[in-house]
Amino acid sequence: LAFDVGTETLPALALGRERAEPGIMERPPRSRREGVIRPAMLLRAWLFLGFIAAILQMGAFFYVLLDAGWHPGAPVGVGHPLHHAYLQATTMTFLAMVMSQIGTAFAARTERASLRSIGVLSNRLLLWGIGFELALTAMFIYLPLFQRVLGTAALPVHLLLLTLPFPLIVWGADELRRFFVRRHAARRLAAGVHTRELAPS
Secondary structure (H helix, E strand, O other): OHHHHHHOHHHHHHHOOOOOOOOHHHOOOOOOOOOOOOHHHHHHHHHHHHHHHHHHHHHHHHHHHHHOOOOOOOOOOOOOOOHHHHHHHHHHHHHHHHHHHHHHHHHOOOOOOOHHHHOOOOOHHHHHHHHHHHHHHHHHHHOHHHHHHHOOOOOOHHHHHHOOOHHHHHHHHHHHHHHHHHHHHHHHHHHHHHHHHHOOO
């Protein structure tokens, strides 16, 4: 709930104000039978972006535990020496979720066009939403009240720095995917034009 209702809400609303991406009017119209939620959209969200984010989040979780000396089967409950490390590991997972979501937000601004074509800073509402998201995340991690309610623990600076590349990794992977999608679409278009030129009149 802290993630879905708290940190994620404003960036998600800001994406609703995103302008239409360049080249959208050059594409063929969608079928009237096609739903708003399409299989390609789900594959991108769950099996591509979601998979990358999950790897980063689980990697962050186990990095903190293993760095503290944890091994499979070692107890991490209340009263055990590794309990604080476990709280830091779950907090690190939450932070990794937030940082991955920032990358996803930038990736979701377009379906095919590159981020450079629309401007990285063109959606001011998204930037404000991300700023609020990060401020709220810091409150959840460092304020004693939220530590008691959410079970978080303060993270040292080196763990914070570890998550800084996460948005770039998630966005960069999707930027590369969109590059290949655009190239494939351009080749199909060129092949279609060539076929029409060769067709008898």
